[in-house]
Every structure is written in structure tokens, then in C-alpha cells.
Amino acid sequence: MKQGTLITRIVMILLFIMVCVYMAAYAWRSLDQREYTVPTYSHTVDDAAEVTGILVRQEVVISGGGGAAIVDLVPDQGERVAAGQVVAYLYQDEEALSRRQEVRQLQLEREQLLYSLQQESTGTDAARLDQNIVDAMMGLKTSAAYGDLTGLEDQVLTFKSLVIRQDWSTTGGAQDISAMVESLDAQIQALQSAAALDTTSIRVSQSGVFSGETDGYESLLTPESLETMTASQLTSLMAQDPSAPTGTVGKLITSSTWYFAAVVSQETAERLTQGRTVPVRFSRDWSGELDMTVEQVGEPENGQCLVVLSSSRNLAETSLLRKQTVELVFDSVTGIRVPKKAVRTELQTTTDPETEEEVTTSVTGVYVLTGAQAEFKPVEILVDDGDYYLVQASLPQVASDNQIKRAFRAGDQVIISVDELYDGKVISG
Known part of the structure; x- marks a missing residue:
């Protein structure tokens, strides 16, 4: 074997051994890294009970939809309607629906022309009118970019009216606009006369909040029935699957107060006091938390009790809800979440200012990485949250x-270590 080949092999073997030693040392250092930190953050722990119940309201079913080929609901879900207001149109065929849509379009044009006629009386020069159109366009663009649709209808009406005014300023004036309004009135009246043969309007006899959904519980569960209901009766009712009445176009919620009834354990019921409020958290079909009043807590029945809560808020948002699983929040504690192994008990010696005697006490706290040093900070444990504690800073009464x-x-880096720590210890990276 040539001497050069032997030397090359020896060098390669030595390099391989050096790389292996380096990798082994690096791995060992990583495994033997006993001191490290974790970030802390503010956290809230709830003392809550999850219960399943049903929403109960004062509801009146709106009938009259039987036999109609097409039902067109007018109010939005959860919209408040007045007595005598039209809530639905019933059409016998597609032609009737098309006629109704044409009437709506003509009425919108009429409204725009009247708005333009009103603005015409204020007097605006051509240059100013052009600038108003540009401003209206920019307003629409900004609202669309930010998803703000609250004033969209008014913005569109204003923009269209400005365009109409610009068109009519070159072809005619207020007299021409008035003539166009009269022509639209005649068209609308003719279409409405024809609609009398195949279109029916449904009006409500009382005011309330409109809902386009019925489920059959409207007559099975009422606020009055809850007053004498037992836990077993509510359980039986919730197990049913009633069907919505036929020939209905929706329902009217006639009272602003609605109820949530549920069967809970006796232990949970004992934590509720009639007349007081409890936060209720909805998180499934509707997300929200509101304080509800405890209306009644029933007598125990096989370890369970019927509880009834009430509220006069968020009626429109909850008008579609029926069976729901919610959380009754009895208490909430907010603190800083730290791992249990980061919490330590240290002995601290202080001097009594009056007797000048040294007093040794046990102090609970955590070590925080400040710069490159460990700093001990006293804490008070608030809640045991599994592998973590919820803590807050422990300060003397006069700090x-x-x-x-x-x-x-929150935000401090706490040190988790199996090695000995002390205040001021330098932590190597």
C-alpha cells in the first residue's frame, strides 16, 4: 500500500471521529440543558357548569301560507314589526312573483326621483354636482373595503340620486322629474291592480319580533307552563321532536323577556339564588355572554332540579335558538399562568425593625430571567389548573x-430548572 493512500485514510478516519465527537457533545449538551425559560401570560380560569336546556318565549304562530306556490317573507329574522304590518306575500305562480319584483323596482326608482327632486330645490351647480358624485363613489368604495354595510342603503340611494340629477340637468329640470314620477305612479297602480288576483299579503294583528322559523315547540312550551313544570317533565319535552305546523309563514315573539330552562344537578342548583343574576355563556349556534336572572329553582327530583333563567337582552340574536348547551359561570379568576415546576418555596431572612431580630419565613415565588441573572419574585397562588398554577404578584400591604x-x-420569562437557583445567579446561554 502506498504511503500517501495510508495517510489519506488516517486523516479521513480522524476527521470522522472528530465529527462524531462534536455531534455527541452537542447532543449531550442539548439533553443536559437543565436551565431554560418559558414565557408567561395572563389567563382566566372559570368556575363554570355546562348545562343543556331550551329557550322558551311568548310566541304566536303566523298562519296563512297553505296553498301558496311561493312565500316571500318581508321582515328580516329578528326584526321588530308593528301591528298591521305586512310580514309575507303569497304568490300563486312565478308570474306573480315577477310582477311584485317589478313593482319594487319601480317604487325604488320613484323614491330616487323624489329624493333627487328634493335635492334639486336646494340648487347645486354642475361642478359641485360632479364633486358630490365623486365623493359618493369614494364613500361606497371605502365602506366596501372595510366591510361596513350599516349605511350602505342610504349611500347607494344618495349616489343614484346624484347620477339622476346629473342626467336630468342636461335634458330637463324639476318639471321633467315630476312627470316621470307621475308616470311611475300609473305603472305601479296598474301592476298592483293585476296582483290582486294572484298575490296575497299576510299582516300581523300585534307587534313583536318576527322569526321565519317554527319548530312545534311554540305551543308545547310557554312561559306560563314553566311555573308548574318539574325536572322530569322538561326532560320528557326536550326528548321530543315536534314538527312545525303546516301552512305557517313564521312566528311572532310578543314579549321582550325570554327564558332558558334546564335540568341541572342538585349541586349546581344549590349555587343559584332566586332573584339574582348569573353569567350565561353561549358558544355554539350563537356566541355571546349575558347576565340572566334566576327566576326559579325547582325542588330536587332524583338528584336533579329544574332551573329557569330569564333575560330581556339579545332577543333578536337568539330568536332562532331552541335547544342549547351553555355554561353557567359562577366565578372567574384572572392571573398569570406558570408551570407548577417553576414555583418554588424559598426561606428568606428579614430583620424586624422594632426588635432588630432576624426572622426567617417561607416565601412562595418564581425565578425570573432578568438580563442574564435569576431574580426571585414572590407570588401568590390563586388556582390549581392541572400542570399549571394561576398566580399573582405577592406584595406587602405598603409597597x-x-x-x-x-x-x-405577565410577559416575564420564568426559569424552570432542576439545578439549584438563587437570587442573582448568572444563567449561561
Whole structure:
């Protein structure tokens, strides 16, 4: 074997051994890294009970939809309607629906012309009119970009009216607009006369909040029935699957107060006090939390109780809800979430200012990485949350500005280590 080949092989073997030693040392250092930090953050722990119940309202079913080929609901879901207001149109065929849509379009044009005629009386020169059109276009663009649709209808009406005014300013004036309004009135009246043969309007006899959905519970569950209902009766009712009445176009919720009835454990019921409020958190079909009043807590029945809660808020948002699983929130604690192994108990020696005697006490706290040093910060444990504690800074009753400034807070990096730690210890990277 040539000497050069032997030397090359020896060098390659040595390089391979050096790489292996380096990788092994790196891996060992990684595995033996005993000191490290974790970030902390503010966290809230709820003392809550999950219950399943049913929403109960004062509801009146709106009948009259039987036999119609097409039902056109007028109000939006959860919209409040007045007594005598039309809530639905019933059409016998597609032609009737098309006629109704044409009437709506003509009525919109008429409204725009009347608005333009009103603005015409204020007097605006051509240059100013052009600038108003540009401003209206920019307003529409901005609203669309930000998803703000609250004033969209008014913005569109204003824009269309400005365009109409610009068109009519070159071809005619207020007299021409008035003539166009009269022509539209005649067309609308002719179409409405024809619609009398194949279109029926449904009006409500009382005011309330409109809902286009019926489920059969409207007559099975009423606020009055809850007053004498038992836990077993409610359980039986919730197990049913009633069908919506035929020939209905929706329902009217006639009272602003609605109820949530549920069967809960006796232990949960004992935590509720009649007349007081409890936060109720909805998180499935509707997300929201509101304070509801405890109307009644029933007598125990096989370890369970019927509870009834009420509210006069968010009626429109909850008008579609029926069976729901919610959380009754009895208490909430907010603090800083830290791993349990980061919490330590240290002995601290202080001097009594009056007797000048040294007093040794046990202090619970965490070590925080400040710069490159470990700093001990006292904490008070609020809640045991599994592998974590919820804590807050522990300060004396009369704390100095420096103590407040150095107190433990969310965002601090706490040190988790199996090695010995002490205040001021330098932590290597």
C-alpha cells in the first residue's frame, strides 16, 4: 500500500471521529440543558357548569301560507314589526312573483326621483354636482373595503340620486322629474291592480319580533307552563321532536323577556339564588355572554332540579335558538399562568425593625430571567389548573415604588430548572 493512500485514510478516519465527537457533545449538551425559560401570560380560569336546556318565549304562530306556490317573507329574522304590518306575500305562480319584483323596482326608482327632486330645490351647480358624485363613489368604495354595510342603503340611494340629477340637468329640470314620477305612479297602480288576483299579503294583528322559523315547540312550551313544570317533565319535552305546523309563514315573539330552562344537578342548583343574576355563556349556534336572572329553582327530583333563567337582552340574536348547551359561570379568576415546576418555596431572612431580630419565613415565588441573572419574585397562588398554577404578584400591604416596579407580571420569562437557583445567579446561554 502506498504511503500517501495510508495517510489519506488516517486523516479521513480522524476527521470522522472528530465529527462524531462534536455531534455527541452537542447532543449531550442539548439533553443536559437543565436551565431554560418559558414565557408567561395572563389567563382566566372559570368556575363554570355546562348545562343543556331550551329557550322558551311568548310566541304566536303566523298562519296563512297553505296553498301558496311561493312565500316571500318581508321582515328580516329578528326584526321588530308593528301591528298591521305586512310580514309575507303569497304568490300563486312565478308570474306573480315577477310582477311584485317589478313593482319594487319601480317604487325604488320613484323614491330616487323624489329624493333627487328634493335635492334639486336646494340648487347645486354642475361642478359641485360632479364633486358630490365623486365623493359618493369614494364613500361606497371605502365602506366596501372595510366591510361596513350599516349605511350602505342610504349611500347607494344618495349616489343614484346624484347620477339622476346629473342626467336630468342636461335634458330637463324639476318639471321633467315630476312627470316621470307621475308616470311611475300609473305603472305601479296598474301592476298592483293585476296582483290582486294572484298575490296575497299576510299582516300581523300585534307587534313583536318576527322569526321565519317554527319548530312545534311554540305551543308545547310557554312561559306560563314553566311555573308548574318539574325536572322530569322538561326532560320528557326536550326528548321530543315536534314538527312545525303546516301552512305557517313564521312566528311572532310578543314579549321582550325570554327564558332558558334546564335540568341541572342538585349541586349546581344549590349555587343559584332566586332573584339574582348569573353569567350565561353561549358558544355554539350563537356566541355571546349575558347576565340572566334566576327566576326559579325547582325542588330536587332524583338528584336533579329544574332551573329557569330569564333575560330581556339579545332577543333578536337568539330568536332562532331552541335547544342549547351553555355554561353557567359562577366565578372567574384572572392571573398569570406558570408551570407548577417553576414555583418554588424559598426561606428568606428579614430583620424586624422594632426588635432588630432576624426572622426567617417561607416565601412562595418564581425565578425570573432578568438580563442574564435569576431574580426571585414572590407570588401568590390563586388556582390549581392541572400542570399549571394561576398566580399573582405577592406584595406587602405598603409597597414601595421599587417593589411594584420589580413585581412579577405577565410577559416575564420564568426559569424552570432542576439545578439549584438563587437570587442573582448568572444563567449561561
